[in-house]
Amino acid sequence: MKKFTVATLAGALLLLGLPTTHAQVALNVDLEGSWKIVGWTLPDGVPVKNNLPRLTFTGNRVTGTAGCNRVNGTVSIRGDSVTFSALATTRMACTPAVTAQEQVFLNALSGKTLTATRLNDSLTLDTGSGMLNIRRMTIQTP
Structure with a gap:
């Protein structure tokens, strides 16, 4: 299973053209x-x-x-x-x-x-x- 970090997710949001300044991402530890x-x-x-x-x-x-x-x-x-x-x-x-x-x-x-x-x-x-x-x-x- 690939581990995603907040930085990885923020980068993906930028590529999609989605705003990241107000997005709060909480990735749960598995x-x-x-x-x-x-x-x-x-x-x-x-x-x-x-x-x-x-x-x-x-x-x-x-x-x-x-x-x-x-x-x-x-x-x-x-x-x-x-x-x-x-x-x-x-x-x-x-x-x-x-x-x-x-x-x-x-x-x-x-x-x-x-x-x-x-x-x-x-x-x-x-x-x-x-x-x-x-x-x-x-x-x-x-």
């Missing part, structure tokens, strides 16, 4: 599919190897795991802004390290608006105080 957190720079927490959070975006729904517990909620995407609802979670007992990871992860997303930057299968969500680095999960056939 998050459809499953993503795995591969690292972060969030304060007060460190990702736990083999228990990394995963998120699946389907329309305006987000589901996944915070490492141990399941999460779900809604998401709104406007341009490069991604707004999460208050995320609901299960309440399973987890190791202390994973529980700490989940708390930091949920605090970073739940009820917050983050800035998304996507390049191919890599996504960065900027919380304002740290970053989540995410990779698209792909299904591999034998």
Whole structure:
């Protein structure tokens, strides 16, 4: 899928002879599919190897795991802004390290608006105080 930028779209409008001075273009970041957190720079927490959070975006729904517990909620995407609802979670007992990871992860997303930057299968969500680095999960056939 070809990625269009605001500059590309503005250039296309100029070629068509359409005015661009008053046109406001909001291109939404495409998050459809499953993503795995591969690292972060969030304060007060460190990702736990083999228990990394995963998120699946389907329309305006987000589901996944915070490492141990399941999460779900809604998401709104406007341009490069991604707004999460208050995320609901299960309440399973987890190791202390994973529980700490989940708390930091949920605090970073739940009820917050983050800035998304996507390049191919890599996504960065900027919380304002740290970053989540995410990779698209792909299904591999034998």
